[in-house]
Amino acid sequence: MGVGTCGATGVRRAPDEGRVVAYSYSERVSRYERDHEVVVRDVRKGRDLHRVPVATNHRPLHLAVSPNGRHLSLVSMKFGVNSSMSHIHEVWDIGKREKIRQFNDRTAEAVFTHDSERLVTASGMEVTLDGGAVRKTRLARDPGGRPAFSRDGRFLAVLKTSGWLELWDGAVRERKGVLPSELVPGATRFGQPLGDMAFSDDGGLLAVVVRGEAVQLWDTNTRTPLGKPLPITGRRVDSLTFDGTVLRTVTGPAAHELDLSPDRLAEQVCRRAGRDITPDEWRTYVPDAPYRSLC
Numbered sequence: 001m002g003v004g005t006c007g008a009t010g011v012r013r014a015p016d017e018g019r020v021v022a023y024s025y026s027e028r029v030s031r032y033e034r035d036h037e038v039v040v041r042d043v044r045k046g047r048d049l050h051r052v053p054v055a056t057n058h059r060p061l062h063l064a065v066s067p068n069g070r071h072l073s074l075v076s077m078k079f080g081v082n083s084s085m086s087h088i089h090e091v092w093d094i095g096k097r098e099k100i101r102q103f104n105d106r107t108a109e110a111v112f113t114h115d116s117e118r119l120v121t122a123s124g125m126e127v128t129l130d131g132g133a134v135r136k137t138r139l140a141r142d143p144g145g146r147p148a149f150s151r152d153g154r155f156l157a158v159l160k161t162s163g164w165l166e167l168w169d170g171a172v173r174e175r176k177g178v179l180p181s182e183l184v185p186g187a188t189r190f191g192q193p194l195g196d197m198a199f200s201d202d203g204g205l206l207a208v209v210v211r212g213e214a215v216q217l218w219d220t221n222t223r224t225p226l227g228k229p230l231p232i233t234g235r236r237v238d239s240l241t242f243d244g245t246v247l248r249t250v251t252g253p254a255a256h257e258l259d260l261s262p263d264r265l266a267e268q269v270c271r272r273a274g275r276d277i278t279p280d281e282w283r284t285y286v287p288d289a290p291y292r293s294l295c
Contacts (some may be wrong), residue, residue, distance in 0.1 A: 005205075008265070010240070016052050017144075019043060019044050019073060019174070020040065020041070020042055020043070020049065020065055020069030020094070021040070021041050021043055021065070022038055022039065022063045022064075022065050022072055023038070023039055023041075023063070024036075024037075024038050024054075024060045024063070028069075030156075030281070036053070036054040036059075036060075037051045037052060037053055037054065037203070038051070038052040038060060038063060038072070038074055039051055039052075039270075040052065040065070040072055040094050040110045042069075047280065048094075049094050050072075050092070050094050052072065052074060052090075053093055054074075054076055054077075055088055056075055056170045057078055057079050058076040058077060058078050058079070058088065059076060059079065060074060060075070060076045061076060061077055061087065061108040062074075062075040062109060062214055063075075063109040064110055064112060064119075065112075066110060066112040066114050066116040066119075066129070067112060067114050068116040069094070069113075070093065070094055070095055070116065070129075071092065071094060071112070071116065071119070071129050072091070072092040072094055072114065073089070073090075073091055073092075073110045073112070073119055073272055074089070074090045074091075074092065074107045075087050075088070075089050075090075075105060075110065076088050076090075077108075077202060080190060086104075086105065087104065087105040087107065088103075088104065088105070089102065089104070089105040089110070089121065090102045090124070091119060091127050091129070091132065093129075100127075100129070100132040101127050101132040101134060103125065103134065105121055105123050105124040105125065105146050106123040106143050106280055107121060107122040107143055107145075108122075108142075108149050109121065109122040109145065109146050109147060110122065110123060110147070111147045111148055111149055111156075112149075113149050113153060113170070114149055114150075114152075114153060115153065116129065117129055117130065120137065120147060120149075120172060121139075121144050121155065122139065122143060122144055122147050122158065123139070123140060123143040123144070124136050124137045124139035124140025124141070124143055125136070125137070125140070126172065131216055131277040133150065135170040136266075137173070138168075138172060138173065138174075138175070138204045140216065140271065142147050142160075144160065144161060145158040145159055145160040145161060145166070146158065146159045146194070146197060148197045148198065148199060148206075149170065149199070150170070150203035150206075151199060151201055151202075151203065152197040152201075152202065152203045152222075153170040154169070154170050154203050155167055155168065155169070155170060155176070155199070155203055155220055156168040156169070156172055157197070157199070157220075159194060159197060159208060162184065162185060163181065163184040163185065163187070163189070163190055163191075163194075164178050164179070164180070164183075165179040165181065165183075165206070165218060166178055166179075167179060167220060167223065167259065176223070177223040178280060179218050179223055179224065179225065180224075180225060181216050181217060181218065181268050182216065182225070182228050182229055182270055183210065183229075187214075188228075189210055189211070189229055192210055192211040192233075193210075193211055193212065194208055194209065194210060194213060195208070195209030195210070195237065195238075195239075196208070196209045196237075196238075196239045196240050197209075198241050198242055199220075199242065200241050200242040200245060200247075200260070201206065201242055201243070203220060204220055204221055205217060205218070205219065205220065205226075205245075205260060206220055207240055207242070207247055209237045209239075209249075210229040210236055211229075212233070212236045213231060213232075213236060213237060214229035214230055214231045214232065214237075215229060215230050215232055215240065215247070216228075216229045216230075217230065218261070225243060227240030232249050232256055232258060233249070233251060233256050235251050236251055236252075237249045237250070237251060238250050238251055238252065241253060243262045245259060246258065246260065247259075247260055262289045277295060279291050
């Protein structure tokens with residue numbers, strides 16, 4: 001997982017088969033500590049690619065590695081300062097071992113596009129990695145939240161702290177919709193902690209961990225939630241990812257798979273409920289097929 005807002009030790013792995021990781025190897029809890037670093041490591045070759053120094057009197061908040069493993073995003077915050085622009089955002093070229101861009105930021109969250117060409121922050125800044133050019137996106141009008149790009153580049157999802165999910169085009173120029181769920185104000189899951197978030201391979205599904213033990217799903221094509229948060233194993237969910245229509249969740253060393261293809265998902269919902277699926281539930285989970293009994 002990445003370094004959280006409390007500055008705790010964490011690891012961020014590049015999606016490129018997990019070859020490159022970045023981690024803060026010691027928790028910095030005092031402004032008097034020195035020589036704090038973020039280590040970028042090639043785990044296949046077993047060697048460090050770079051050691052990035054954290055700014056003096058700062059603690060790391062968030063790490064991200066580009067999918068091709070060539071760039072690092074590092075957000076840190078000065079001890080004792082909590083202003084609207086208190087975050088320092090650094091973008092590093094790992095191969096050249098040089099900082100290509102630094103700017104003050106209003107939020108700690110950021111995400112790379114899957115083609116490793118751009119970095120977008122939740123505050124609305126976009127960095128072009130080839131050259132380091134920066135522009136403001138429309139996210140700057142309402143900064144904050146947790147961003148995630150679909151693998152095909154069609155969508156950027158931003159999960160706001162209010163629980164509403166914003167769906168943008170991949171260029172972050174047009175907001176396609178605001179998606180409801182059980183996470184929004186007035187709903188049963190509002191205010192519960194939200195964890196890892198991921199798109200399916202084709203961008204048609206989006207999943208987010210809720211309260212560490214359930215997964216909320218959305219259909220990005222119809223702009224609707226797929227029912228209520230779905231308990232996966234009854235245990236804590238540390239992270240999740242997709243392989244086609246299969247949702248993979250990780251709890252400690254154990255992995256669990258859930259096939260989200262329409263028929264398989266409906267069967268699993270039926271089995272867990274201990275009864276046949278109702279017509280209303282069918283329309284939620286299998287909207288593109290006529291109703292039929294499964295149990």
